[in-house]
Each structure stands twice: as structure tokens, then as C-alpha cells.
Amino acid sequence: MEIKIVKQILEWNEDVSRQVTEELDKNRVCLINVMGSPGAGKTSLITELINRLRDSYSIGVIEGDIAGQIDADRIATMGIPAVQLQTDGACHIEAMSIQNILPMFDLESLDVIFVENIGNLVCPAEFNIGEDLRISLLSVPEGDDKVEKYPLMFETTDALVINKYDMIKYFNFDENRVISRENEANPDAPVFRVSTVTGEGLDGLTGWIRERISNKIGK
Amino acid sequence: MHELVIVEGILDAVLPEVKKHNVKKVISIKLKIGELSGVIPECIDYYFDIASKGTLAEGAKIVVEKVPVSISCRDCGYNGEIPRRSYRCPECGSRNIRIESGREYFIDSVEAE
Numbered sequence: 257m258e259i260k261i262v263k264q265i266l267e268w269n270e271d272v273s274r275q276v277t278e279e280l281d282k283n284r285v286c287l288i289n290v291m292g293s294p295g296a297g298k299t300s301l302i303t304e305l306i307n308r309l310r311d312s313y314s315i316g317v318i319e320g321d322i323a324g325q326i327d328a329d330r331i332a333t334m335g336i337p338a339v340q341l342q343t344d345g346a347c348h349i350e351a352m353s354i355q356n357i358l359p360m361f362d363l364e365s366l367d368v369i370f371v372e373n374i375g376n377l378v379c380p381a382e383f384n385i386g387e388d389l390r391i392s393l394l395s396v397p398e399g400d401d402k403v404e405k406y407p408l409m410f411e412t413t414d415a416l417v418i419n420k421y422d423m424i425k426y427f428n429f430d431e432n433r434v435i436s437r438e439n440e441a442n443p444d445a446p447v448f449r450v451s452t453v454t455g456e457g458l459d460g461l462t463g464w465i466r467e468r469i470s471n472k473i474g475k
Numbered sequence: 476m477h478e479l480v481i482v483e484g485i486l487d488a489v490l491p492e493v494k495k496h497n498v499k500k501v502i503s504i505k506l507k508i509g510e511l512s513g514v515i516p517e518c519i520d521y522y523f524d525i526a527s528k529g530t531l532a533e534g535a536k537i538v539v540e541k542v543p544v545s546i547s548c549r550d551c552g553y554n555g556e557i558p559r560r561s562y563r564c565p566e567c568g569s570r571n572i573r574i575e576s577g578r579e580y581f582i583d584s585v586e587a588e
Contacts, residue, residue: 259496259585263488265481265506266580347477379477382512408511440562443570 269383272351276358276386283363284473287354287371288465289385291409292393293402294375297419299327300452301393302370306336308462313367313469318357320349320374327372337361348379351386367473377406381413388472389465395420400430403437411441414468415448417461422451478518482526485519485537488582493531498587501535505586509542509579531587544577 264270280287290298299319306315317338319327328340339360341353349371361369371387373380392413394402397420403410410416416438418431435447446464450457485504493501508514516539527533545556548564549571557565564572 257496257498257587259492259498259587261488261492261582261584264581265484265488268484268487346480350480382477411511440570 266383269351272355273384273386276351276354277388279355279358279363280369280386280388283366285363285366286368286389286469286472287385287387288368288389288391289371289373289380289387290391290393291373291377291380291413292375292419293377293395293398296375296393296395296398297452298372298375298393299330301417301419301450302372303331303334304452304455304458305370305462305465306331306334308458309368309466309469310336312466312475314365316361316366316369318354318369318371320353320372322346322374337366343374347374347376348383349373349385350383354385367475368469377402377409381406381408389468390414391417391465393417393419394434396423396427396429400428400433403434403441407441410438410445413442413445415446415461415464416442417448417450419450419452421449421457422454478515479522479526481514482519482522485523485582486526486530486532489532489585490530493585493587496587498531501532501585501587503536503538503586504532505538505540505583507540507542507579507581507583509577510544511574511577512580514580540583542576542579545575546572547575548572 290302292298302317309315315336317331317336318341319338320341320343321327322343322345325340328338331338339357341357390413392409438447448457448461450461489504519537523537543556547554548569550569551564551567553564553566563570
């Protein structure tokens with residue numbers, strides 16, 4: 257006997273992701289999902305963006321890690337509400353985890369929540385978490401072949417950020433290879449070259465994010 | 476690495492459905508997975524054997540049908556498959572294309588007795 261089912265395998269995640277989006281829409285909060293390898297500079301990028309955006313917006317952070325709470329502590333010392341999400345070994349964040357964490361924030365007073373996803377170029381890309389914006393980070397020392405090797409991460413993102421750009425002279429990193437591949441796979445995503453150490457490129461990126469936030473929350 | 480989550484998703488979808496049909500045993504589960512998704516069929520098999528123990532689906536075979544990437548071209552009107560990861564119209568070279576299939580990620584049907 258054949259039984260037709262036709263159901264999305266990750267349907268529950270998609271359902272919860274939509275609920276998270278609804279909850280955030282209601283409270284006019286913009287959720288930004290930051291993804292990239294371990295060591296690409298996700299936490300540093302988030303802290304730099306907070307410094308540039310905190311005068312205009314009220315910001316919260318969800319720090320995803322497999323264990324520990326080093327990153328949440330680092331954000332909390334800036335006076336920004338931060339919640340550490342420990343995934344206990346899981347390689348990605350699911351929408352359900354975000355849904356469980358949202359009540360820990362005062363959503364009515366927040367404008368923006370950054371989610372630092374697990375350091376991984378594979379699995380996080382498969383799971384929508386109710387985000388308004390996906391930012392994928394690639395750092396120069398990781399190599400110029402990553403867009404080709406981890407296509408889903410770079411195909412589904414809203415922006416590609418090349419970090420540690422100040423190091424480019426020390427590495428054999430062909431940025432044209434990265435950018436032309438990204439333009440081919442994901443022509444709508446802008447590419448930003450930044451360094452969280454020297455600050456180069458961060459104003460351009462901040463301006464773009466600011467525009468996206470204001471499109472969503474109207475300020 | 477998250478294939479276990481996928482397997483749980485498959486079982487959550489399949490088991491209530493087959494119970495409705497009063498089946499004795501699930502023989503196979505057919506999945507349709509687009510070339511653009513990152514699922515590894517071998518990992519699904521591995522976790523499925525573990526997670527399905529003691530359920531109606533124990534011992535069932537997972538059959539994966541890969542769905543190739545196909546597009547329609549907004550410039551020349553081409554409709555059809557493209558080689559993996561090329562993202563251009565194979566007829567006119569345009570990048571102004573719409574992906575019509577290749578992102579599938581679903582359970583199609585179950586064979587049971």
C-alpha cells in the first residue's frame with residue numbers, strides 16, 4: 257500500500273520560524289542572524305556594530321555556542337542585554353530555541369536583536385530562525401574557496417562580509433574569485449570588505465544594516 | 476551533523492500518518508531532496524536505523540529521489556535543467572533566472588503493509 261504524505265521534513269522548524277517572525281513583527285524588532293566559521297570574527301563584528309548602532313537603536317544579543325558563555329559575558333560588559341544559548345553539542349540554532357529565549361527580552365523596548373549562530377558554514381544555513389536579515393561572514397585567512405565549498409551558506413545570505421580584510425596582503429586570497437562566485441550564486445547580496453580591528457569598511461556595512469532595520473521598524 | 480533532527484522530523488511526519496491507515500509495518504519511505512539542499516542520504520540511513528527502533532518504521536528503507544536544479548530564464552524563456560552551481564541560463568548565458576526546482580526537502584510517500 258502506498259500512502260502519499262508530501263510534507264516538508266523541517267516543517268516544524270518553518271512553522272516555528274514563522275511564529276517567531278510574527279512575534280517580532282508585532283513588537284517591531286529586527287532579528288539579524290550572523291553566521292560564519294569559528295574564528296571568523298562574529299562576536300567582534302557584532303560588538304563593532306553595536307558600538308555604531310546603539311545611539312539609534314535599543315539592541316539585544318543572543319549568543320549561540322555549543323558550550324560556555326564567554327561571548328555573552330563579553331557583550332554583557334557593554335551594557336547590552338545578552339542571553340547565552342547553549343546548544344549542547346548541536347551544530348546549529350533552531351527556531352524553537354529562539355522562540356524559547358525571546359521572553360527573556362523586553363521586546364517592546366528593543367529594536368534589534370543580533371543572533372550569533374554556531375560557528376559552522378554548513379548546518380546553520382538550513383534552519384530559518386525567524387530572522388529578517390542573514391549576514392554571512394568569511395574571513396580572509398579561511399581562504400577564497402569557501403563560497404564554492406559551502407554554497408548554501410552563501411546562496412541564502414542577504415550580505416557577504418569579508419572580514420580581516422586588513423590581512424589580505426599576507427594571504428593568498430583572491431577576492432575576485434569570492435566576489436564573482438557570490439555574484440553568480442546570489443546576485444542580490446552586497447559584499448562588504450571590513451576589518452573589525454582597523455575599522456575599515458564598517459561604516460559602509462553599518463549604513464546598509466541601518467537601512468534594512470529602518471525599512472522594518474520604521475525608525 | 477543535524478541529520479538526526481531530520482530523521483526525527485521524518486518519523487514525526489510518517490508515524491501518525493501510517494497509524495491512521497492501520498498498517499503493520501512501513502517498508503520504505505520516499506524522500507524528494509533537491510540538489511541544492513545539503514542533506515547526506517547515508518547519514519539519514521544511519522540515524523534512521525537508530526531512531527526508528529521499536530516503531531512501525533523499524534527496518535524501513537529510506538529511498539531518496541534527488542531532484543535536479545531547473546530554472547526558467549526571464550530573458551530568453553528557456554525552461555529546464557542546469558548543471559549544478561552554474562546559475563546561468565545554458566541557452567543565452569543570462570543570470571536573470573528563476574530557480575524552479577532543486578530546493579525540495581520533503582517526504583513524498585510511504586510504502587507500507
